[in-house]
Amino acid sequence: MDRVCDGIAVITEGKKGSWVCDGMTVRKVVINPVKAVDTTGAGDAYGSGFVAGLIKRPGDIDYALRLASINSASVVQQIGAKHGLILRALPQGKKWMHIKVEKY
Numbered sequence: 001m002d003r004v005c006d007g008i009a010v011i012t013e014g015k016k017g018s019w020v021c022d023g024m025t026v027r028k029v030v031i032n033p034v035k036a037v038d039t040t041g042a043g044d045a046y047g048s049g050f051v052a053g054l055i056k057r058p059g060d061i062d063y064a065l066r067l068a069s070i071n072s073a074s075v076v077q078q079i080g081a082k083h084g085l086i087l088r089a090l091p092q093g094k095k096w097m098h099i100k101v102e103k104y
Helices: 042-057 061-076 092-098
Strands: 007-014 018-021 026-030 100-103
Touching: 018 061, 018 092, 042 061, 061 092, 061 100
Parallel strands: none
Antiparallel strands: 007 018, 018 026, 026 100
């Protein structure tokens, strides 16, 4: 991925999780399974969650990945692309922090 993209590269694989490379480390995100009702907007929710995470915590890619994953997972559990989006507050209970990020 580093040869193709200078910076952070993200590849999503739906329910299989996602891969991220920042030029130094490759990360595999293993998601917690959820019951998907409608996948419309899942990728957009992931992308916006990732960028929001980097804005909130600059340089904290693991945080951005977790936020992206929980935002996407929240959207697919609802019908439509807007329902389920995390707007301002993260879900209670910090369950989202247990999303596994493996580094290679």
